[in-house]
Amino acid sequence: MNDNLKIIGTTSSAGGSFKDVKITGECKFAGDVKCEKMNLTGNANIAGNLHMKQMKITGEIALEGSLEGDSLRGQGEIKAASVKIDKLHLYGNLDVKGDCEGEKLQISGALSVAGLLSAEHLEIKLFGPSSAKEVGGSILTIKKSKTGRLLHMMKPTSKILFEAGLIEGDAIDLVNTKASMVRGERVIIGPDCEIETVEYRDTLEVHKHATVKHQVKI
Template sequence: MHATMKRNIRITGSGSTHGGSFHHVRIMGEAQIFGPLESDSMRSMGTIDVTGALKIGHYRQIGEAVVHGDLTGNQVDILGQLNISGSLRARTIRVRGQLDAHGECEAERFDSSGGFHIHGLLHAAEVDIRTWGPCRAKEIGGRRIRVRQSKWGGLKQLFSGPGDVTLTAELIEGEHVYLENTTADVVRGAHVTIGAGCRIGLVEYSKQLRRAGDAQIRAEVRI
């Protein structure tokens, strides 16, 4: 028996294709994909609309994309704007622009320099966020969480439009937590640093709590 050879897809200009299983997908221009698609790699430069889930080994996007379903992969690189009606799951997620995920976001490493709105849980072993625009998640969990304000925060309009250049979450929980320009109801961790521009309701820590700059903490409890 011979293994079935996967086909490649290349769309230049404007075009469409049905879903399926492929080797490489290359899009330069405007494309529609009807149905779920699985591919070893996908590179898009332009605008794409997918009416189904994507399962991609290496997903790289420059431009805009809408995915009506989940996006799962090994490595996801976003330069531009990505809107997902489901959840985003990958080993590594890099955001350089705007991410809107209506489900959850899970990774080993989440690296964002831009803005995002994750309607569910953002969970990654390593979370590194630079706030170029408004960043929102219902909850954030991980081993090491670091949130810093970008020096280029004034460029937020390029990504998210009007809004504070800050991170907002109901709960942030990790072993090592360092926060700047963050508004949260509860922050919980072993080693916690609440830095400049933070407005925190309750901090629960087990080993160390540091406060810097104009940070505001309503209550703190050692657990």
């Protein structure tokens, strides 16, 4: 129950309950993993759920089940069926088949969430094409990543967009976003946005390089 697990090299494990898990290299877990701390440098594959308190990642993790915990930070790629982490700070790519929930979610890179992306405080620095079916929360910010802009200059491709069906929040600040509906108290629609309908309660600002088809004040 309270054993530590330390893996160096390429291994597989049945999974289980641990105190600290440290992986340097590659590991495949055949079942659920539960631990206090996880430190991953390399590659991990979990054929189940992962529940942890704290996690640091440099590399890749792919889960068949859900990823839950208090905090996660690092760089790399995360793939999971669903994500529920209070504080998530990731440089890289996040790919979620279901819902992604948290209190404070900061992502620099790209993300794709097939369900609801919900956070008290959401900050996305766009680096690559991203999408979410629905976004909901209190403070929602989508920015362009500075590194992304540099890369863009060297290799001009099509515009990087964040695409969503519905975005709802108290304070919403968007750039490079394509959405059918944005609803909020205070809404800022920045450059390169394409929004079908914006419904706002208090204020709305629309950048001159943005298109908003319908504006409704409630």
